Amino acid sequence: MSASPSPFRSAKQREADRQAKKQALLEAAVRMFNTRGYHATSLDDVAASLGVSKPTIYHYLGNKENVLSECLRIGLKQLLQAASDARATSGNAAQRLHRFLVGYAKVNLSEFGRCVIRTPDEALGAENLESLLTLKRRVHAAMCDFLKEGMSDGSIAPCDANLMAFTLAGALNWPARWYDPDAGHDPYKTVDAMVENLATGFLPR
């Protein structure tokens, strides 16, 4: 017969509990930022949607700008993860870029990714902005690297990698502004077709 469980939670359990609560708060906040806009969202409403009080949010995440900043950090890290995942696959650089772009676009259609796209830099104070811009530059650099590798192995047409990366990212960022997750379209089909458009261009081949 096993001993009855201790009524006291272990440090590990407390930390897991803390992380789960933080995550639930961030998910509620990011949904509200995306649907109402950052300025029109109050932490009171976020708290109310989870049946907790505003001080609970302050306790776990700090003030509204910090909550936003944390949401953006999660989205940007997901974009960097999409780059690492694509980098680890086989094939030529154009194929790896293609996989990264599909992954990148899918993140942009998820809540944290949408928040990255929909939030203008002006919403953040200087300190949060600088650390987030560093992450954004890393995402841009990852895209440029795929393009340069493709120009080396001949799988990508000669181009200005910097400007091509902005062109690709812009096209795949924009769905965060128009895509309606409730409209019943398959986001994966949408994303695949957009990346295909960017790969082949609109002129006949």
Next chain:
Amino acid sequence: MSASPSPFRSAKQREADRQAKKQALLEAAVRMFNTRGYHATSLDDVAASLGVSKPTIYHYLGNKENVLSECLRIGLKQLLQAASDARATSGNAAQRLHRFLVGYAKVNLSEFGRCVIRTPDEALGAENLESLLTLKRRVHAAMCDFLKEGMSDGSIAPCDANLMAFTLAGALNWPARWYDPDAGHDPYKTVDAMVENLATGFLPR
């Protein structure tokens, strides 16, 4: 010897004067919306930048949302004008689309166009939003028409016109978020290279 001019202005002069003042107010407002963000801009600051009072702005343009809405209307009409201009040119549909896209991107790098891109729909009340969405739909429809005509005359590769239009527009909207008019790049070269990227794709031909 000619008669001395009347100290009373004619109705025509008064109307021209009124339009010039309205235009100056809109230009001051749109610059401030673009640099500070809509929410952080007050009509007091816009008024102060022109050495006039806030009631002067109310007199000519109404409240802050109406000022924004008027700026967006100007930008959207410039985009529609770019479509008409391209439509009136010669060549095949792909060439006309190419000219429209260059015109479209240039509007997006000008102050009123940047404001169209940078303003989230949530900033507007239902009435202003509906009339602006109607204009946005006309811009999108114009782009789809060029694509469909190109598929008919064989100058554009078969595609889902709707999704291709979103892809193209997204890529050319995004510079409104990252392009720095003070960084010394030639915006026309940037725009031409981006449209070329979209025309030919990143895969070698």
